[in-house]
Amino acid sequence: MSINAVEQCIFDLGNSGRVRKGYSAEPEAFLARYALSDEEKALIREMDVAELFRRGLNPMLLMGFYMGFHGPASMVDYLSKMPTLASTLGTGE
Amino acid sequence: MSINAVEQCIFDLGNSGRVRKGYSAEPEAFLARYALSDEEKALIREMDVAELFRRGLNPMLLMGFYMGFHGPASMVDYLSKMPTLASTLGTGE
Amino acid sequence: MGKIVGGFMMPHDPTVFINPKKLDNSHLMDAYAEIRRRIVALGATSAVIVGADHYILFTPKCLPQILICLGELNGPVDQLPGLPGRPIPHNAALAGYIFDHAQDVGFDLAVARSLGVDHAIGAPAHLCLPEDGSVKTVAVYMASGVAPYLRLRRAHAFGAMVKAAVEAANDEERVVVLGSGGISHWVGTGEMGRTNPAFDRMVLDAIVAGDADSLLALTDEEILREGGNGAMEIRHFLAVMGAMPGGSGEVIAYDAWEGAVTGLGFAQMRPAA
Amino acid sequence: MGKIVGGFMMPHDPTVFINPKKLDNSHLMDAYAEIRRRIVALGATSAVIVGADHYILFTPKCLPQILICLGELNGPVDQLPGLPGRPIPHNAALAGYIFDHAQDVGFDLAVARSLGVDHAIGAPAHLCLPEDGSVKTVAVYMASGVAPYLRLRRAHAFGAMVKAAVEAANDEERVVVLGSGGISHWVGTGEMGRTNPAFDRMVLDAIVAGDADSLLALTDEEILREGGNGAMEIRHFLAVMGAMPGGSGEVIAYDAWEGAVTGLGFAQMRPAA
Ligand SMILES: [Fe+3]
Ligand SMILES: [Fe+3]
Numbered sequence: 001m002s003i004n005a006v007e008q009c010i011f012d013l014g015n016s017g018r019v020r021k022g023y024s025a026e027p028e029a030f031l032a033r034y035a036l037s038d039e040e041k042a043l044i045r046e047m048d049v050a051e052l053f054r055r056g057l058n059p060m061l062l063m064g065f066y067m068g069f070h071g072p073a074s075m076v077d078y079l080s081k082m083p084t085l086a087s088t089l090g091t092g093e
Numbered sequence: 094m095s096i097n098a099v100e101q102c103i104f105d106l107g108n109s110g111r112v113r114k115g116y117s118a119e120p121e122a123f124l125a126r127y128a129l130s131d132e133e134k135a136l137i138r139e140m141d142v143a144e145l146f147r148r149g150l151n152p153m154l155l156m157g158f159y160m161g162f163h164g165p166a167s168m169v170d171y172l173s174k175m176p177t178l179a180s181t182l183g184t185g186e
Numbered sequence: 187m188g189k190i191v192g193g194f195m196m197p198h199d200p201t202v203f204i205n206p207k208k209l210d211n212s213h214l215m216d217a218y219a220e221i222r223r224r225i226v227a228l229g230a231t232s233a234v235i236v237g238a239d240h241y242i243l244f245t246p247k248c249l250p251q252i253l254i255c256l257g258e259l260n261g262p263v264d265q266l267p268g269l270p271g272r273p274i275p276h277n278a279a280l281a282g283y284i285f286d287h288a289q290d291v292g293f294d295l296a297v298a299r300s301l302g303v304d305h306a307i308g309a310p311a312h313l314c315l316p317e318d319g320s321v322k323t324v325a326v327y328m329a330s331g332v333a334p335y336l337r338l339r340r341a342h343a344f345g346a347m348v349k350a351a352v353e354a355a356n357d358e359e360r361v362v363v364l365g366s367g368g369i370s371h372w373v374g375t376g377e378m379g380r381t382n383p384a385f386d387r388m389v390l391d392a393i394v395a396g397d398a399d400s401l402l403a404l405t406d407e408e409i410l411r412e413g414g415n416g417a418m419e420i421r422h423f424l425a426v427m428g429a430m431p432g433g434s435g436e437v438i439a440y441d442a443w444e445g446a447v448t449g450l451g452f453a454q455m456r457p458a459a
Numbered sequence: 460m461g462k463i464v465g466g467f468m469m470p471h472d473p474t475v476f477i478n479p480k481k482l483d484n485s486h487l488m489d490a491y492a493e494i495r496r497r498i499v500a501l502g503a504t505s506a507v508i509v510g511a512d513h514y515i516l517f518t519p520k521c522l523p524q525i526l527i528c529l530g531e532l533n534g535p536v537d538q539l540p541g542l543p544g545r546p547i548p549h550n551a552a553l554a555g556y557i558f559d560h561a562q563d564v565g566f567d568l569a570v571a572r573s574l575g576v577d578h579a580i581g582a583p584a585h586l587c588l589p590e591d592g593s594v595k596t597v598a599v600y601m602a603s604g605v606a607p608y609l610r611l612r613r614a615h616a617f618g619a620m621v622k623a624a625v626e627a628a629n630d631e632e633r634v635v636v637l638g639s640g641g642i643s644h645w646v647g648t649g650e651m652g653r654t655n656p657a658f659d660r661m662v663l664d665a666i667v668a669g670d671a672d673s674l675l676a677l678t679d680e681e682i683l684r685e686g687g688n689g690a691m692e693i694r695h696f697l698a699v700m701g702a703m704p705g706g707s708g709e710v711i712a713y714d715a716w717e718g719a720v721t722g723l724g725f726a727q728m729r730p731a732a
Contacts (some may be wrong), residue, residue: 004530008246015242035531058332059374059415061241083374083650089411097257097300099517108515151605152647152688154514177649182387182684247574251567256607289610294567297607299519334529334570343479413485 005035007043014065017063031047050081054088096148098128102137103150107158143174154177187350188280191228193433193455194221195365195393198237198309199448203266206256209445212296217439217452218313225314225321225455230362232277232322234284234348234429235313236422237306237366238330240373250296252344254288255325256281258300262308274303274311280352280359284324287351293344296299301325310366321362328425330367330418339403341421345428359405363455365426367419368448370412377414385412386449389420392454393435398417398427417449432458461553461632463623464501465730466699466706467494470664471510471582471642472721478540482718490712490725491586497727498594503635505550505595506588507557507621507702508693510579510639511535511603513646523616524609527555527561528598531573534644535581547576547584550595553625553632557597560624566617574598583639594635601698603640603691611675614694618701636728638699640692641721643685650687654715658685659722662693666708671700683724689721705731 012019021028026041031041043052047069048055059082066078102124105112116123124134136144140162142155152175159171196218225233251344259274284447288295303311307325315321329343345363346388352361369389370382379406392400409417410443427433438452479482498506515537517523532547550680561568576584580598588594601617602609616649618636628714642662643655665673674697682690700706 002531002573004246008570011241051373053375058241060331063374064241078374080379082374082376082378085372085410085415089225089407095258095300097519100299104519118589122511136643146648151514153604154541155649157646172651175647175649175651176685178645178688182680244521246572248517248523248526248569248571250521250523250569253521285607289607289613292565292613292616294524294609296521296523296569298521301520334558334562336567340562340567341563342566404578
């Protein structure tokens with residue numbers, strides 16, 4: 001149960017079509033390989049990129065993860081969900 | 094055609110039973126993924142650990158590669174094939 | 187004794203090549219071509235290209251602060267229109283020499299035996315170096331895309347170390363250092379598509395003046411706020427400037443082009459006379 | 460202000476645990492247990508364990524000179540009798556503090572977000588630290604098993620850097636530094652099984668005398684010739700000695716045990732008074 005395990009899982013999913021196929025075939029079995037809480041599993045299943053970003057995940061990683069599953073045309077959809085970087089910095093803008 | 098491609102290939106084979114299974118099922122298709130000369134492919138197919146060591150591959154890697162395919166009991170067999178480290182150093186012993 | 191003969195900065199924004207809005211991008215391709223002409227005119231034999239991994243190449247199990255590839259290069263692995271993956275002529279001797287020198291003076295460079303590079307190295311290697319392979323690449327990755335980020339000061343010191351290594355080498359190498367990176371850009375965050383021309387101008391002014399100090403004075407928070415997470419790549423420009431102390435720069439082209447998501451700056455650094 | 464309260468050296472030879480010849484290995488297990496008792500007696504709160512990757516963890520695409528794990532640890536992934544893989548209590552705050560300090564003073568540590576360690580870290584974590592998790596681990600890997608090898612001098616300087624970091628920390632940390640490694644041993648080469656007690660004795664004498672210089676004077680070729688490729692792990696002992704300048708050592712146990720393939724040394728370093 002750790003953001004590091006979430007990051008490893010999302011890295012693995014984001015960078016390999018073969019891994020994504022394995023996940024899509026048996027999502028629960030795939031997620032069980034990582035030390036994830038039920039809440040973290042849900043964030044990955046639901047591709048809640050906004051909350052994953054707020055928890056500290058790298059936005060380049062999240063973009064690759066999301067578009068890996070949804071194709072390049074999903075960029076607009078992805079960005080509509082994403083908080084600003086400024087919202088994560090000290091006083092914001 | 095490069096010792097670095099050989100090293101990557103042997104690393105991949107040495108560290109994963111799943112990868113070894115893929116190799117054993119279709120060795121030529123597997124080896125084709127790496128930038129290997131025919132001679133280098135033969136060294137890997139024949140598990141010529143002595144020659145691979147002389148060409149600069151790490152002996153820890155070679156031991157894991159060989160025993161990955163042949164099991165822990167193959168250690169004696171592996172060592173009987175291997176040159177000494179001293180033979181690779183300056184004037185030797 | 188080798189020599190640093192010049193430095194160049196250029197973007198690697200994938201949308202320049204994908205060009206989703208189908209705009210005219212010929213002025214940008216011309217800027218890459220102009221850098222290639224200048225590199226040829228300098229009689230360069232090798233290019234040290236400094237880029238950022240975008241969390242494509244290196245895994246959460248081993249994230250290098252600085253990495254150098256000692257062997258074969260190919261790519262980009264994330265192929266783009268006009269940038270198909272292919273072998274990239276490399277200079278293993280120079281890479282090894284820089285690695286050894288780095289050990290001598292206290293840099294802890296992670297190494298790749300061989301590497302499929304991403305577009306950060308692939309774009310300049312394909313577009314800024316002559317197609318005949320006569321200028322060979324040494325690929326360097328800095329932690330500019332994935333935290334913990336390399337310190338700005340360390341990126342600058344790395345460039346100085348490369349200069350010292352090249353000058354200590356026996357070879358008659360004529361080396362250009364290429365800093366591959368966008369200026370302002372936000373990658374994968376809600377701001378994506380925004381640029382900040384004022385920040386871009388500040389960075390380019392510093393390059394023209396050869397004023398590394400004003401860039402080194404920035405905090406990461408300032409860069410993230412004014413330039414976005416993509417602007418952390420100014421580390422690569424600082425590496426170029428570190429290799430040319432007392433040098434000065436020239437802007438070859440600049441555009442906050444609406445077809446892309448990045449403040450696109452193309453520049454040259456000249457070593458002090 | 461934190462404090463380095465002691466250092467220990469111990470082997471991690473898998474054949475000690477596999478024990479293929481079924482010999483009595485209780486004196487070796489006792490030596491691990493004695494280290495554990497001493498670590499408890501020192502009131503340690505954290506252990507920085509320095510090990511070598513044996514080309515199991517890091518790939519040819521990114522081989523770190525020095526790596527620190529900033530997050531969770533588990534292992535060993537190469538499970539051995541008596542050393543089943545399990546979570547290893549870790550100290551993320553101290554690891555992060557050491558990383559930041561390293562950046563301040565010019566070390567380029569690669570990082571792992573989380574890591575399944577191999578037996579180099581797993582053996583001391585399981586056998587030398589109390590089972591109640593009261594002494595938390597910071598895992599460090601050095602390039603001692605895969606070339607290009609970390610310089611001996613850099614390993615020693617790393618230890619000194621850890622000391623400075625711990626002393627600058629706000630926490631009331633009481634830190635032990637563990638150098639995990641065999642003395643003479645040949646791994647995967649024709650000599651495997653051979654040990655060189657004269658080399659082992661020289662190394663242990665240097666530890667007892669707190670004489671890092673005599674080890675730093677060795678060339679890699681001398682180490683490879685007299686101690687084997689496994690003896691490159693004396694880097695980890697030098698890291699311990701670097702953290703305890705002016706300290707002196709004591710041999711807890713030594714055996715060139717015929718059940719294993721390594722000159723097995725167990726030692727303690729005490730900081731200068
Ligand atoms: Fe970039
Ligand atoms: Fe070892």
